[in-house]
Amino acid sequence: RDRYTGLINRYRDHLPVNDDTPIISLGEGNTPLIRLKNIPKLLGKDVDIYVKYEGLNPTGSFKDRGMTMAVTKAVEEGSNAIICASTGNTSAAAAAYAARAGITAFVLIPEGKIAMGKLAQAMMYGAVIMQIRGNFDQGMELVKQVADKAPVTIVNSVNPYRLQGQKSAAFEIVEELGRAPDYHCLPVGNAGNITAHWMGYSEYHKSGIVNAAPKMVGYQAEGSAPFMRGERVEDPETVATAIRIGNPQSWDKAWKLQEESKGWFDELSDHEILTAQKLLAEKEGIFCEPASAASIGGAMRDIQSGKIPEGSTIVCTLTGNGLKDPDTAIAQCQDSRMVTIDADLDAVKGAILS
Ligand code: F0G
Secondary structure (H helix, E strand, C coil), X not given: CCCCCCHHHHCHHHCCCXXXXXCCCCCCCCCCEEECCCHHHHHCCCCEEEEEEHHHCCCCECHHHHHHHHHHHHHHCCCCEEEEECCCHHHHHHHXXXXXXXXXXXXXXXXXXXXXXXXXXXXXXXXXXXXXXCCHHHHHHHHHHHHHHCCCEEXXXXXXXXXXXXXXXXXXXXXXHCCCCCEEEEECCCCHHHHHHHHHXXXXXXXXXXXXXXXXXXEEEHHHCHHHHCCCCCCCCCCCHHHXXXXXXXXXXXXXXHHHHCCEXXXXXXXXXXXHHHHHHHHHCCCECHXXXXXXXXXXXXXXXXXXXXXXXXXXXXXEEHHHCHHHHHHCCCCCCCCCCCCCHHHHHHHHHC
């Protein structure tokens, strides 16, 4: 069997590359699809729930799928620099793939509103970091304006190659299940990823590889839920900083795919998001970041209510690794079973027996 060398090589027939394209890869994609064992029992429902653990990509999020394509094409087209606005994960991926390609990454991040792991990544990979006194949406507008005038390639999901790379997650799921799931649940910020998944499922559907596509379900954080409000949100807020977005870039595409797939949008409170994150870690041994938990938290609620019926196969995308945001994790585990004891045998025995 051939060595796995990343998703562009794996899916080159479905991607805009040719034999001369200089592929920039860190071995992204091919992430585990894990069948949940304990949460379905807790729900008391006969459902098959799988999580697609995108946190195991090279920089710890699904962004690597899009970034391998975007940076590959930027280099192919002769670009020496890339730029993005980011709530953290895109900046980490952009910085890493730029380092790999030997080009410069400029990243705009909202000051004080990105998780520490993500900031550490952008710094380590050597990006030029601009912390703005503003939010993601403002950063996004600035990046679009500057990319018009300066010799830098924009690598946010408005770059069409990003979604091309990200659609590969749907291919992997179909190949592994031997069919499309009935429901595919994702957290939604800019709605790029849900759009990319729908592209992937639709491509496999049209080419006859599967005979059905899933209903696409997008979950937002209640304080940052423009799809629920039906309009842009001015001051988005949520503990799930990855999806703290009020002006989604793939607004029209997302509404269209919702209609085509017969799916829906819904929203979760910060409390529901954190509860789902903890439950998944405690009951299944899977640690995702807060934004990612919106998918499983929302799915659990819709399974419980019967909106997602028994007998269904459900895939939830866990977009980012839990290690990205240690501060939020530790803050919500203040009642965890941790004791401080002396470094002697009796103290350890005592702690075990108590
Ligand atoms: N989950 C995580 C962990 C994310 O980082 C993002 C987006 C999303 C979900 C939402 O995906 O925007 O395609 O709907 N993060 C971007 C960033 C905005 O800058 O890292 P979407």
